[in-house]
Amino acid sequence: MKIVVPYLLISLLLIRALLCGKAATHPNLSVQHTAAEYKWIKVLDKGPWKESYNFQLFSHHDTLWAFHFDGVWFSANGRSWIKSSLPNVIDNLAFLNYVSFNNSILGLGRFTGNIEQYSLQSTIYRTHDLKGWEILANPSTLPRRFFYRPFVFQNKLWFVGGEDSKTQFADIWNSPDGIVWTKVKDNLSFGKRSRSQVVMLGNKLYLLNNDVWSSEDGLHWKQETGAIINGVEIFGYTAVVLDGQIWLLGCNRNGQFSSQVLVSSDGRTWWEQKAPWSPRGGIAACVHQGKIYMTGGKYGGFDGDQTKFIYSNDVWVLERKSQTND
Secondary structure, eight states: OOOOOOOOHHHHHEEEEEEHHHHHGGGTOOGGGGGGGEEEEEESOOSSOOOOOSOOOETTEEEEEEEEEEEEEEEESSSOEEESSSSOOSTTTOOOEEETTTTTTEEEEEEEEEESSSEEEEEEESSSSSSEEEEEEEOOOOOOOOOOEEETTTTEEEOOOOOOOSSSBBOOEEEEESSSSSEEOOTTOOOOOOOOOEEEEETTTHHHHHHHEESSSSSSSSEEEOOBTTTTTTSOOEEEEEEEEOOOOOSEEEEEEEEEEEEEESSBBBBEOOOOSSOOOOEEEEEEETTEEEOOEEEEEEEEEEEEEEEEEEEEEEEEEEHOOO
């Protein structure tokens, strides 16, 4: 049976699709020609680790390191991976993080269980050679909370906010060694925060949630934009900095995952780059040798009346087209 669609209806649908596809529908999105300068390349269909999300990828000692729930893998080129003897000491990486600091990798705390029932310790772990862990402190003065992202600034470790079983926080802490932690300011201007990501671009820190704030000292913050995309709530992404720009990978937009990447050079104006990998959030990513490597992620949707989750372990790299042609 042939289905006939009136010409007028087709025209209206095409116009609507074109309008919806334009960044101009969101005033703080722009289309940049620099998007054409980069290309995503699939390195592996499947990495050696289990399909998962909310784990971490590091560039350390000219080597890629994947810190996964099930252990640690390393690679010189992103294609051939070897499992290290180094165990995952943090345990549940959805709640706490590792961080690269002073030529070492530190594990800040240990979280076992889930949000309904868990055990949280303030133990600080460190590895220099990535072959074994040493315990720097057990306990430490690290606050007992989770859903925060540590970062390095002015030769110290810092983190913003986070939460515990009762509330979120609006403070900022730092530490010279990961052992002794000091609250340096409370009641920050952006209010209580959880799952914030902070990156360094130029001489400024940028705090990223659905909005963006910047600071030159970690204490005084200025709002750059109230919404990365006007009218759209985004979360679940991973932020990295490459070539003087902030890249957000794996954005959930109003509850729907997308493979489009958001990029900004100032935290205020953002442009979109299409990506060939499947929609997902909770990506593991890092910058390594002037390229962005990414793996993992989770996609959620409805299959009939039930929620269905799809997990990933493919490996991709973003590089300049000039690097591809070299």
